[in-house]
Amino acid sequence: MGDPRAGRARRADAERNRRAIIEAANAVLAEQGSAVDVREIARRSGVGMGTLYRHFPTKDDLLRTVLEGEFTTWAGAAHRAADETDDPRRALREFFENALEYRARHRAVVEHCGSAWTAPAAPEPACTHLLTPVIDELRTRALAAGALRPDVTTEDLALLLAALGQVVQMTTDTCPRMWRRQLRICLDGLDPAHTEPLPRRSDGGDGACGGAGG
Amino acid sequence: MGDPRAGRARRADAERNRRAIIEAANAVLAEQGSAVDVREIARRSGVGMGTLYRHFPTKDDLLRTVLEGEFTTWAGAAHRAADETDDPRRALREFFENALEYRARHRAVVEHCGSAWTAPAAPEPACTHLLTPVIDELRTRALAAGALRPDVTTEDLALLLAALGQVVQMTTDTCPRMWRRQLRICLDGLDPAHTEPLPRRSDGGDGACGGAGG
Amino acid sequence: MGDPRAGRARRADAERNRRAIIEAANAVLAEQGSAVDVREIARRSGVGMGTLYRHFPTKDDLLRTVLEGEFTTWAGAAHRAADETDDPRRALREFFENALEYRARHRAVVEHCGSAWTAPAAPEPACTHLLTPVIDELRTRALAAGALRPDVTTEDLALLLAALGQVVQMTTDTCPRMWRRQLRICLDGLDPAHTEPLPRRSDGGDGACGGAGG
Amino acid sequence: MGDPRAGRARRADAERNRRAIIEAANAVLAEQGSAVDVREIARRSGVGMGTLYRHFPTKDDLLRTVLEGEFTTWAGAAHRAADETDDPRRALREFFENALEYRARHRAVVEHCGSAWTAPAAPEPACTHLLTPVIDELRTRALAAGALRPDVTTEDLALLLAALGQVVQMTTDTCPRMWRRQLRICLDGLDPAHTEPLPRRSDGGDGACGGAGG
DNA sequence: GATGAATGAGCGTTCATTCAT
DNA sequence: AATGAATGAACGCTCATTCAT
Numbered sequence: 030m031g032d033p034r035a036g037r038a039r040r041a042d043a044e045r046n047r048r049a050i051i052e053a054a055n056a057v058l059a060e061q062g063s064a065v066d067v068r069e070i071a072r073r074s075g076v077g078m079g080t081l082y083r084h085f086p087t088k089d090d091l092l093r094t095v096l097e098g099e100f101t102t103w104a105g106a107a108h109r110a111a112d113e114t115d116d117p118r119r120a121l122r123e124f125f126e127n128a129l130e131y132r133a134r135h136r137a138v139v140e141h142c143g144s145a146w147t148a149p150a151a152p153e154p155a156c157t158h159l160l161t162p163v164i165d166e167l168r169t170r171a172l173a174a175g176a177l178r179p180d181v182t183t184e185d186l187a188l189l190l191a192a193l194g195q196v197v198q199m200t201t202d203t204c205p206r207m208w209r210r211q212l213r214i215c216l217d218g219l220d221p222a223h224t225e226p227l228p229r230r231s232d233g234g235d236g237a238c239g240g241a242g243g
Numbered sequence: 244m245g246d247p248r249a250g251r252a253r254r255a256d257a258e259r260n261r262r263a264i265i266e267a268a269n270a271v272l273a274e275q276g277s278a279v280d281v282r283e284i285a286r287r288s289g290v291g292m293g294t295l296y297r298h299f300p301t302k303d304d305l306l307r308t309v310l311e312g313e314f315t316t317w318a319g320a321a322h323r324a325a326d327e328t329d330d331p332r333r334a335l336r337e338f339f340e341n342a343l344e345y346r347a348r349h350r351a352v353v354e355h356c357g358s359a360w361t362a363p364a365a366p367e368p369a370c371t372h373l374l375t376p377v378i379d380e381l382r383t384r385a386l387a388a389g390a391l392r393p394d395v396t397t398e399d400l401a402l403l404l405a406a407l408g409q410v411v412q413m414t415t416d417t418c419p420r421m422w423r424r425q426l427r428i429c430l431d432g433l434d435p436a437h438t439e440p441l442p443r444r445s446d447g448g449d450g451a452c453g454g455a456g457g
Numbered sequence: 458m459g460d461p462r463a464g465r466a467r468r469a470d471a472e473r474n475r476r477a478i479i480e481a482a483n484a485v486l487a488e489q490g491s492a493v494d495v496r497e498i499a500r501r502s503g504v505g506m507g508t509l510y511r512h513f514p515t516k517d518d519l520l521r522t523v524l525e526g527e528f529t530t531w532a533g534a535a536h537r538a539a540d541e542t543d544d545p546r547r548a549l550r551e552f553f554e555n556a557l558e559y560r561a562r563h564r565a566v567v568e569h570c571g572s573a574w575t576a577p578a579a580p581e582p583a584c585t586h587l588l589t590p591v592i593d594e595l596r597t598r599a600l601a602a603g604a605l606r607p608d609v610t611t612e613d614l615a616l617l618l619a620a621l622g623q624v625v626q627m628t629t630d631t632c633p634r635m636w637r638r639q640l641r642i643c644l645d646g647l648d649p650a651h652t653e654p655l656p657r658r659s660d661g662g663d664g665a666c667g668g669a670g671g
Numbered sequence: 672m673g674d675p676r677a678g679r680a681r682r683a684d685a686e687r688n689r690r691a692i693i694e695a696a697n698a699v700l701a702e703q704g705s706a707v708d709v710r711e712i713a714r715r716s717g718v719g720m721g722t723l724y725r726h727f728p729t730k731d732d733l734l735r736t737v738l739e740g741e742f743t744t745w746a747g748a749a750h751r752a753a754d755e756t757d758d759p760r761r762a763l764r765e766f767f768e769n770a771l772e773y774r775a776r777h778r779a780v781v782e783h784c785g786s787a788w789t790a791p792a793a794p795e796p797a798c799t800h801l802l803t804p805v806i807d808e809l810r811t812r813a814l815a816a817g818a819l820r821p822d823v824t825t826e827d828l829a830l831l832l833a834a835l836g837q838v839v840q841m842t843t844d845t846c847p848r849m850w851r852r853q854l855r856i857c858l859d860g861l862d863p864a865h866t867e868p869l870p871r872r873s874d875g876g877d878g879a880c881g882g883a884g885g
Numbered sequence: 886g887a888t889g890a891a892t893g894a895g896c897g898t899t900c901a902t903t904c905a906t
Numbered sequence: 907a908a909t910g911a912a913t914g915a916a917c918g919c920t921c922a923t924t925c926a927t
Contacts, residue, residue, distance in 0.1 A: 143413030199357035204452035218432030571841030620834035627785035646860025666846035
């Protein structure tokens, strides 16, 4: 009680718990998707339900935190990889390949890849959007190098990524290398040799889908 | 025995109910996906639980019936549309467009589009597979006309369709015409101008993913 | 409508249906006990639910009818058998043996053998009680021949029969001849060599259990 | 971690609940048999459904626990009573009397008394079988004292007990002392004065009913 | 701060009985 | 009179969240 380090110890403990929860949740969500029982996460974390709910007042909060973490580290790795690659076209291709090889195994990640569009006003500001800067960087560089259709937007690439993520999920158990074919098709479709402009995001009108996109 | 219309009258009424259930279920499943409460379907059908379960002994049976119906009419419409179109490339494009415009609004349909791969041995013989013949026909014709990369399989096209269906789901509320862009990219990627062969479905070995592929 | 035989034909038809229902119900109740689904009975009868419920306004009514029938034919057969047997002791033994061999296979019969005591005022006047006269006849004759403890009542014998019926049910699948041992024990216990009087049915007081007992 | 009493305190409360559930379940099962609604048990326990299902993951588990408890205390009491009684014949009689007086009121107990035979391989290892040792002890002692027919097995006694339990159930409401008469008859039938051997459990053949019998 | 027991609305399903035809 | 479809309360069970300790 009077020990001034008690508070600190608590803090440290709490922080350890928080991390344990996130880590366990990450594993479980990767394996089983976001429909898992919260108990399973608590069990794997080694903490009680109360602790879990103290740190994350809602299952959704936990989910969001985990996904933010995943997307953040993902974005970081992607950024570094991009910086190491000189050829912008190859950088883009490898970004997709790595994403689909290493991230699309994570069921909850893939499940929520589309949430940025599904519920853009929902309290999920940071998730898919964390990836946006990297994708945009890759896009800009590829564009500058003439390695990408000129009117491809970041959103386009993000949506293609999400879509191919679903393909990975669908086929991973029965035909794990299948997605490489669809990826190739998409990448080829992004080739600047295709000169016809892509359809407008909207017909005009007011609802121009919010994003600046380009 | 007795009035020959008696049996039929009953039948007619029951059939009306059956259809009402399927219709309501279809609507509900389209809106909310396959996780809905059966009671909601019963409510919207205007029938009691017992009636629903008399017609469909299991929620899954109902689901399957609805989806089979949906896929069957879809396949029929696609077939007719294909027959009316001379240009094989345009036929393929319009198949995708119609599919994504009219079918991909249906949450349960999209949810189950990947089940052929996820659980190929599951008791869902007729669903995605109902579409296979049409896709294969379109593919063959496009191939013959030199309007498609030579090694594109029916599976490839089905997976692209499923993937783009997810894009529709993701964007339909916030940017309903968005998917047309990703579709264009994919279609362009299918162009025979891309001469490099697609990656093999598998690395060799025994697990060649089962499908003949086409 | 005007045909005077129409009514009769209906009657005949109805009677046939009624008998079909009873017969099917008997079979089903014998096999599966009184917890069966009424639909199963209707199915096996070849009639619709409405017909079944027209003849028997309640599952319980049907049950009662079936059981009354069973008990009646049983009682008749037992009566005839008793008349054919001179030795009263043997007659009693064979009554028990036949009952347990041939009747105790009927699950619903055994289940309801005790209902005479469980709910004596219930609307089940005729069931176990249909057997009472035969048992009483056997008892009287055995008593007269000095082949039975003097104060054994008809109720005593009926209860022993019900109890042994349970034994048959318990053991029929795993040890089908087992009940003969317990029957022997009971029969031996009924031997007049046992001179000590049986306990009084009640402690006196008013509730003398209703029966005259015999 | 932390207060060592914390775990225990919870435990104590949970234990109280667990006991409350068992007690309430015991009462309800005694009154209404094993077909009761689980909600009724929860209600009477004063706990929610979740609590009940936390302690007993299945209705069957609860049932089993209650019955095991009931049979265990019963067996214990019977054992102690047997040890206090010198006269083996009287010990056997009093065992039956106590069993029928105090245990056979319990509907679920009586319902499951026959399950050892009905479903010997079912997941009910401990129930009727808990009683076997006591019965066997009583039998052995009675046999040694020449107070029992020589070829009476433990199974015979258990089946007689189950059968008489049914008699208690049948008569308890309308003639609560009735069973004493049938018990006397059975006990008299067990007298070694009856020298004729009991029928064999089986006709020979292979299916010798599994039990060693004793 | 941590614990994990408790809560209860909700889910998929069954079945005795009623009723339109 | 016969049919069998319709009804809906009830059942066994799950799980996101709360709360006493």
